[in-house]
Amino acid sequence: MRCYAFLQLIQTGYTMLSTQHAGSGLLLLGLSASPQVALAAQNWSCPEAPVTHKNTEKKSYPIPKGLPEKAVYIEADQALFKDEGQSILDGAVIIIKDSTQLKADLATYEQQTQQVSAEGNVYFISDGLELNTEKLNFNLATSTGEMQQADYQFSSTDGRGSSQKIRREANGVARLTEASYTTCPLDNNTWSLHAKSIKLDQESETGTARNLSLRIKDTPILYLPYFSFPLSDKRKSGFLTPSLATNVKSGVHVSIPYYWNMAPNYDLTLTTNFLSQRGVKLNSDFRYLSNKQNGAFQYDFLPGDNEYNNKNRYFFNLDYTRKLSENSELTLDAKGVSDNQYFEDLGTSLESSSIVNLERTFSYITRRDDWSFSALLQDFQILDSDNEAYARLPQLKLDWNPAKTENGIEWAFNSEYTFFSNSSSDDGHRLTAEASAKKRYGNEFAYITPAVKLQHASYQLDQDNDRQVNRTLPTVSLDSGLFYERELKDGKLIQTLEPRIHYTYTPFKEQSGTPVFDSSGKTLSYSQLFSDNRFTGKDRVEDANRLSTSLTTRFQNQRTGREVFRASVGQLYHFNDRKVFLPGETIETGTRSELVFEAAGELNASTRMTATAFVDTDETNISASQIKINYKDKKERILNLGYNQRQADYEAAHISFATPVTKSWKLAGSYEHDLKNDRMLESVIGIEYTDCCWKGRIAGRKYLLSDNTSYDDAIFVEIELKGLSSFGSSARKFLSNQIYGYE
Incomplete structure (x- = not known):
């Protein structure tokens, strides 16, 4: 026969709220005597009965319904309440108070102090922590106690x-x-x-x-x-996980970061880097955040580089944003290095070693209603003299873009003043203004949108006898399209057919005497077919008299609306020679552009394809193309194939993969090859081992440097302990960047 009791503390003792015997109904005693009186009246024990709840089971006991707050629930095969306030419990003991539960073979409970002593197969759970021990002393009132030779387990x-x-x-x-x-x-x-x-x-x-x-x-x-x-x-101050890597230029690279939680809104990470071939490099990364401002400052310093004539080398990066009001803010972004070879020697990727300049900007922007004003100071640290960009000192912009249109007309006005400075070219002032209006007519099946734009630019060149250049040009365009759709026979897909025609006209004006501060030619793409100008920036305005035609078809899931496949084809037709060009270019006389193809879709549930192609219809050849096929199935097998070709000077193929070899082993890799010059651009191989409580990864990389002649090697090693962190270099992050779909 099991014994049950609810105990609740009152001012000078406790009240036994109820007792229950197996198979009997609930008896409400309602006693409220002192501990001595109550125990004298209830000095009883229960006969031995079969155990119904094993205390070795790691399972919390359901809290009885109606248990008052702070009450203590006790259950045992046998129980003896002594006059001095002590309860002796024997056999499958269960004690519950709030979120604390205890199970044991034997236990004593002190009513006055709520002290519990338990022995034999003790199982204790409190606040998400489960413990097994042979002996425990614990106070339910103060949540204090001690146990010997304990095994613990976190519940979550x-x-x-x-x-x-x-x-x-x-x-x-x-x-x-x-x-x-x-x-x-x-x-x-x-x-x-x-x-x-x-x-x-x-x-x-x-x-x-x-x-x-x-x-x-x-x-x-x-x-x-x-x-x-x-x-x-x-966040908490302390050492973070160290990392390990190696490459040809720096040797073995060991990093030991220390995180300093200076305050809730700012912190500092200090990293000591041991480079076996160069010396000790120190990195600092400071961040702060408040209601009105945030920023970060990074400073890396390598004193006496052994591989660079023992010269000091550094890199800094400052980011700052200050919110002046609800509609106004200041931003500062500045980067710099000690020398032009810094990224070539100390960069960790092909992208970083290819940096040719570092930008430094200070800007202000404010918005009110439909108006916005911005001011910009922009300069560069030039790392490659062949790619010297113009500084903007300053650039001022005033724009009007109303969110609401009157009579359906979309108005816009954009103006800009910039002073351009360059050590190897003419400095100059440029003032531009552009006003435009357009209106869309149509419905869900067809539309037509006429638009008009007036563009003005005025130049004054400081180093050319203050020569002035002015240009004012109008542009008119007409965009139109139709939308058809049909339901396919299976009823699951809808196919659309979307023809589009776009006409643009801008008269010719001689611009060869106009400097080129920020303009370049746009790369032809499908979206570029419908642009009003084939140049970026504001120094060149195309003399356009052209018509763009395109056709798009889509296959969409009728139930979800998800696009399953899309294909587009388009072409530009020119009615005049293009006489506006950039320095080094000549007049273009072709009557039509390349034929542009785009396609994207799901070949099956695991495979997706994207492709673009540019076909020269005069020469009947493909001038540029790109195709990507990405495969990933439910078993985490990944295969990516890529091909990229541009004109006659570049052709490359790429393959990457990841596949489980066994339940524990995974193999991953990628390879990119220059087909034009028959050379490797980059190769990566990685191996991952997964156990139930840890993972290990190692990845090797070889890649062509920006000089196009030499290669660099790198090795990444990482061990990840489940529930803790990883140490070593971030091989997982590296592989996920190299292999699409890798996780």
Whole structure:
């Protein structure tokens, strides 16, 4: 026969609210005597009965319904209440108070102090932590206690461990002696952390460990005399995971970052980098954030580079944004390096080694209703003298773009003043203004949109006897299209047919004497077919008398509206020679552009394809093309194929893949080849091993440097411990950047 009791503390003792015997109804006693009187009246025990709840099961006991707040629930095979306020419980003992639950073979409970002593197969759960031990002393009122030789498990994670002694103090601090931790399953301690002592402070949300070691299969591989870690998602000062990498130019690269949580709204990360061939490089990264401003400052410093004549080298990057009002803000962005070879020597990718200039800008912008005004100061640190850009000192813009239109007409006005400066070319002032209007007529099946635009530019060149140049040109255009759709026979797909015609006219005006500050030719694309100007910037306005035609068809899922496949074809037709050109170009006399093809769609549930092609209809050849095929199935098998060709000077093919080899092993790689010059551009190979509680990755990379003659090598190694962090270089991030779909 099982014994049950609800106990609730009152001012001078407790009240037994109810007792229940198995198979009987609930008896409300309603006693409210002192502890001595109540126990004298209820000095009873229950006969032994079969155990119905094993305390070794890691399962919380359901809290009885109607249990008053702060009440203590007790259940046991046998129970004896003594006059001095002590309860002796024997056999499958269960004690519950709020979120704290205890199960044991034997237990004593002190009514006055709520002190519990338990022995034999003790299972204890509180605040998401489960513990198994042979002996426990715990106070339910103060949540303090101690246990010996305990195994613990976090309820919400796979984290578990053991400790020779666990003591919880009244201030919320928990102390563990000779403790271990792992996320591996039982009997599989592939890795584990061991510490002489651990202190967990819930109030400061901080944990500290002393004499900490990381063990792989019981073999120590890393030792830290002191380690501090957060007990919540809040930031905390301390060392972060170190990283390891290697490349040809710097050798072995070991990084040890330290994070300093200076305040809730600003922090600093200091990283010491040991470069075996160059020396010690110091990185600092400061960030701050407030209601009206935010920013970041990065400064990297390498004193006495062994590979650069022992010269000091540095890089800095400053980002700052200040919100002046609801509609106005200031921004500052400045980058700089010590020398032109910095990214070539210390960059970690082909992209960084190809940087030719570094931008520095200071800007102000304000918006009110439909108006906006901005001011910009822009300069560059030139790393390649063949690519010197113009500085803007300053650039002022005033724009009017009304959100609401009157009578359906969309009006716009844009104006700009800029002073351009360049050490190797003429400085000059440029003032531009542009006014435009357009209106759309149509419905869901057809539309026509006439538009008109007037563009003015005025130049004054400081180094050419203050020569002035003025230009005013109108542009008119007419855009039109139809929309047809039909339901296919299976009823699952809808096919659309969307023809489009766009006409643009801008009269010719001689512009060869106009400087080129920020203009360049636009690369032909499908969207460019419908642009009013084939030049970027404001220094050139195309003499356009052309017609664009295109046809698009789409296949869409009728139920979801998702686009399954899309194909477009279009072409430009010129009615006059193009006499406006950039320096180094000549008059274009062709009557039509290349035929532009675009297609994208799902070949099946796992495969998607995108393709573009430019066909020279005069020479009947493909002048440029690109095709990509991406495959990824439910088994995480990935295959990406790519081909890219531009004119006669570039042709390259790319392949990347990732596939599970076994349940634990995954192989990944990529390769890009220059077909024109028959050389490798980049190759990557990576291997990943996954266990139930850790992952290991290693990746190797070889890539062509920007000089187009030499190569650099790099190796990335990363070990990820489940539930903790990863150490080594970020091989996963590197592989995900190289292989589309890799996770």
